[in-house]
Amino acid sequence: MFDTARRYRYEEITPSKEIHGLIERIRKDSHNAFITVNADEAFEDALKADRELDDEKENALLGVALAIKDNICTKELKTTCASRILSNFVPSYDATVIERLRKNGAIIIGKTNLDEFAMGSATTSSFVGPSKNPWDTARTPGGSSGGSAAAVAAGLCAGALGSDTGGSIRQPASFCGITGLKPTYGTVSRYGLVAFASSMDQIGPMTRSARDAAVLYDAIKGYDPRDSTSIDMGYNPISLDPLDMRGLRVGVPDVFFADGLAADVHKAVDSGISTLNELGAEIVPVDLPHIRYGVAVYYIIATAEASSNLARYDGVRYGMRVAETEDLMDMYMATRSKGFNTEVKRRIMLGTYVLSAGYYDAYYKKASQVRTLIMQDFNRAFEKCDIIAGPTTPVTAFGLDDMIDDPLSIYLLDIYTIPANLTGLPAISVPCGFDRDGLPVGMQLMAPALREDSLLGTAMAFQEYTGFHEATP
């Protein structure tokens, strides 16, 4: 993004030429990163940006091409959630983040692929088929924001928005060698983000560098009266200077390096932590005793909320409807059976089950209590440190043909990313090396609530010193 803005400023290229070029590339691209390309509107907006650049308006986002995950509503631009049930859905309004980006002159170049309703870790359950990892097209870009990650990694846009409910920004960022920020819950408005699990969903930037992520985060964050869970934190832009690492305490929990962590990932993350140490940070051990329940707690709360959030796709008001049916109940069942994929149906059923009479206390209520314990773990840990570091995922991008047929094993891959969603804490994934196959490895940094400044500052310091984020496939 900074690079694009710089080329505009030095008149190396105009926004309209840049956008035109990108649209040509997207059309020829084979990563299946986009569901909808917003060619006409993007080009029109680029022409407008051409004129506004002449007025010497200072704005890092003016005329910059952004890709938007297709579960974020865009006015008069199809928003499908990669689901057959919303395959024809055109929102009548812009999400708050889209309004803010447009106001900053950013250009919405297209809507990116995802796992249906953001439920998944591989962008394989989409009704338009899987996206591919630019580092190895036989592999997944991760998920659920796999389309956004692939688009950024393949250079099809300057930056992208993803959404993260259990790691859906950070895991694909890690798989695709880019930077992905899951902000503190409540800092970015959810208005217009199609809900998966309301108490954990958060929109965030996916970019090449932490500096770009900071610019994009600044543009989309801030109080929104249309989102009751949004936090009013006043106006405080993120500093674009790297944080001085001297004296910073980086906590490293043992539990993040336990069984199941691939050796190459372990090595790359270790060396990343050593880099922070070399930059002056103090490395301290921290304990997160309840993390081991994280995946179980997450898949109870997330599915419970999802089962309710997805009830509105009933074929009555919008979206797909199977019309040739006997009666109302028949129409509901036929529409939802045909409209949703296997994974979404699995989660709706799980969520319905855990909320059912007689099971609520044993599942949902218990999970909410453990969620509180996990929050307390982090509160205690952050008394000892300023940043927590570890791997983003236990493995690097896996092959699209190696897709494990066991949902539980897939769910367990979210083990490192889920805690940030359960607690609402901010977390970022930054590239920290490669495995033996040349696939990117991501390091996850976490910070206390609302400390995106130290989180991004640390990531910038790391990226100033390392070049992993500049590597391209």
Added chain:
Amino acid sequence: MSKEIYDVVIGLEVHAQLLTSTKIFCGCSTDTGLEPNTNTCPVCMGMPGVLPVLNKRVVDCGIKLGHATNCRITEDNIFARKNYFYPDLPKGYQITQFDEPICTDGYIDIDGKGHAKRIRINRIHMEEDAGKNIHDVDAPYSYVDYNRAGVPLLEIVTEPDISSTDEAVAYLKDLRQLMQYLNICDGNMEQGSLRCDANVSVMKKGAEVYGTRTELKNMNSFRNVQKALEFEIERHIGLIESGGHVVQETRLWNASSNQTFAMRSKEESHDYRYFPEPDLVPIVIDESWIAEIVQKLPELPREKRQRFMQQYSLPSYDADVLTQTTGLADYFEQCAGLYDRPKEISNWIMTEVLRAVKDEQTGLKDFKVTPGMLAGMLVLIRKGTISGKMAKDIFEEMLSTGKGPEEIVKDKGLAQISGEEELKDVVACVLEEHPAEVNKYRQGKTQVMGFLVGQVMKATKGRANPKLLNEIVKEMLS
């Protein structure tokens, strides 16, 4: 049937549509009478990605009613989702309150048979209304109008303290009156802004365990509530007396056949899968919020009734009638500020005014006879300018023309003849015209006096002051 050996147990659930200007979770107006689906937005239509934002005025209404019904106001309020599928429910769930309703543990004292009866209120909670399904317009299709979706409701749930149909209706009337006084609900059962469901069971007197209950729905007037409950009580007793048993189920009242019909049994009842609404943060109602609302609360019916009896020396019956609505009470008090005989005002309001308001169907707000006009008319009676009988005509005239009493009297030349000289002239003429009757009187047949007075009245078109006229006739005959 041995009805006397049974106790009746009734609990009521009332849904009250609130008179806020906007819906509970979006900025749409609460006007539901517009073209179908024109009073909607992405939020109340449940479009993908939208979020609810609570209208604080709804909380105000809850605090008002909670205070007026002696409830405890909950400090930490949370909303919950009630999940079920129905076309009129845009999101597939209703946002309501479950574990922590805004008000708990209150009561209303109603007038039972000659004594006050306390009906305890279990809870009052805030929730959103659904849309309306419209059938049979274009069969086999049905339509849905979402104008009503998201209109705020308070649900008021009693304990099973009601032991007769009369008490049920008395409770409903008192609750409605309270909400009208608080200006939070217009209380129109026919139009559905006040809806009542009832749980009813019977048990032998002295029994310790409640009988099996049924839930009644679809009763859209006080009369229907009464009839449906009476029907259901008879049905329960009939079943038990004939050796059968009551099945726990939901039943619909059919007002044309005057019967209840089974709608769904307990086994078919929904599992609503309540859980805390993650899109809304807890609403904290602190002392200062309550104090602010309570400070602005109007005088409530019970207090007003008491005051009317004391301040205006009115009988309790009059006070009861005059305080039915704040509008009527205000009307009375405005009159009383202009004319100092409250009982006379009360008599006129309870007869002529209420009848006219009912006939005109305008409501008191647009009622043509203003308090100033009514008081003005009473002043004219008292001054002797018009008689009580003439006043009724003047009242009708005010009602149809909207003109003031003085103006009508002047225009129509209706003023009473109270001048002695003027009357004497007329009496003299009449006596002259009827010498035979005058003679009869003087011979002792005093009953002809009535005839002579009547002749004078006829000649003056009824305008003669009756009292004065009697005196003059008597004097001139002797």
